[in-house]
Amino acid sequence: MNEPRRVEHQMTDKGYVPVYTTAVVEQPWSRYSATDHEVWATLFRRQRDVLVGRASDEFLASQEAMGMSPDRIPKFDDINRLLRARTGWELVGVEGLLPELTFFDHLANRRFPVTWWIRTPEQLDYLxxxxxxxxxxxxxxxxxxxxxAxxxxxYGRGGVKxxxxxxxxxxxxxxxxxxxxxxxxIRQADGLRIYGSGIVSSKGESIHCLESPAPNRIGFDLERIMRTRYRIDTYQKTYFVIDSxxxxxxxxxxxxxxxxxxLAELESFPAGSVQPGDSVYHRGTGEGWLDGGDV
Ligand code: PHE
Ligand code: FE
Incomplete structure (x- = not known):
């Protein structure tokens, strides 16, 4: 189901990126194709396999509690009934990335924007x-x-500010x-686990972030993180670990x-650096790292 979407481009620190219409849209559920549902099923099964023992217990239990399954693409309306009752959040359908302020405003009002369209079978590993x-x-x-929650x-309120x-x-x-x-x-009693969405939706990074010797794994520190540049084109060079x-x-x-x-007076840190004062779980070997390209 690849319908044209209204798209504009916006200059950011990452160059021109597409920004879609700011409108909230109904999830066109009945128009998902058999292929769309298959892509969901394939990715769902594959990630659940990888994530048991790797994603945080909280993430896995919540995902089950929401009734997400490989059978079919979930309906936002079904999830919303549960989510509203549990934490007062709701999903709203969108075309894709939103302008910053629109995104912050949704979060500040406990609305999470969810892109309604799903990748093609050719894009299973990366888009x-x-x-x-x-x-x-x-x-x-x-x-x-x-x-x-x-x-x-x-975060949304902080973003508006x-x-x-x-x-x-x-x-x-x-x-x-x-x-x-x-x-x-996140550090659980039985070891490090994943809670970040960019990781849990990627098979390769789910394994890499925990098992590869290449990246740094460093304890959460607010200002340290706010000074640290990051990667948008490769796996992260550094992951930060929260206790809870x-x-x-x-x-x-x-x-x-x-x-x-x-912080405006201070230098930023390269994505792969280890700084004095860091609480280091693992110092990365840097194996396979590309130079340059931190944003
Ligand atoms: N306390 C932050 C502020 O004053 C808001 C915030 C909360 C930002 C949580 C991020 C995450 O700006
Ligand atoms: Fe995301």
Whole structure:
């Protein structure tokens, strides 16, 4: 089901990126093709296999509680009934990436934008922009967790504020999102596990982030993360590890305004660096790293 989508391009620090219409759309569920449902089933089964023992217990249990299964692409309406009752969040359908302020406004109001269309069978392993599988399989389960759900709303409010402060503040805040919501690891009693959506929706990175000797694994530190550049074209060179979702929300409760002001005077760190003061779980060997390309 590849219908034309209205697309504009916006200049960002990553060059021109497509930004789709800001409108909220109904999920056109009855128009998904048999191929769309098969792509969902294939990716769902494959990732569940990889993620048992690798994703956080909380993520796996929430995903099951939501009733997501390989049988068919879930209906947003069905998930919304559960999610509203559990944490007051709801999903809204969108065409794709949203302008920053629109995205923040949704989160601040406990609405999570989910791309309605799914990748093609040729794109199973990689596509450059979020699709339904990344958004729904990757982001939505943890919205069932009350602490994580509050963190996401606080992030949205913080985003509206950072947007009014300026570009540097937005860069700092975006790094926090990247290294937590998208690429975060969590320490469980039985070892490191994944909770970041960018990882759980990727088979290769789900294995790499935990098992490869190449990347750094470093304890969560708010300001350290806000200063750290990241990768958009390769696996991450560094993953940051939280102890709990409570740690995440507690560490981000203070007003960031003075932090942004202070960080504006300081250098940023390369994606693969280890800094004095880091609590290092694993110092990466850097094997296979490309030079340059940090954003
Ligand atoms: N406390 C942050 C601020 O004042 C808001 C925030 C909360 C940002 C949680 C990110 C995550 O800007
Ligand atoms: Fe995402």
């Amino acid at each position: 450059a922009e979020p699709d339904l599988f990344h958004d729904l399989f990757g982001h939505v389960p943890l919205l069932m967790n009350p602490v994580f 509050d963190y996401m709303q606080a 950072a947007h009014s402060i300026g570009q540097d503040a937005l860069v700092n805040l975006t790094r926090l999102y990247w290294y937590t919501v998208e690429f975060g690891l 979702y409570e740690q995440l929300i507690d560490a981000t409760r203070p007003d960031f305004t003075p932090i942004y002001a202070r």
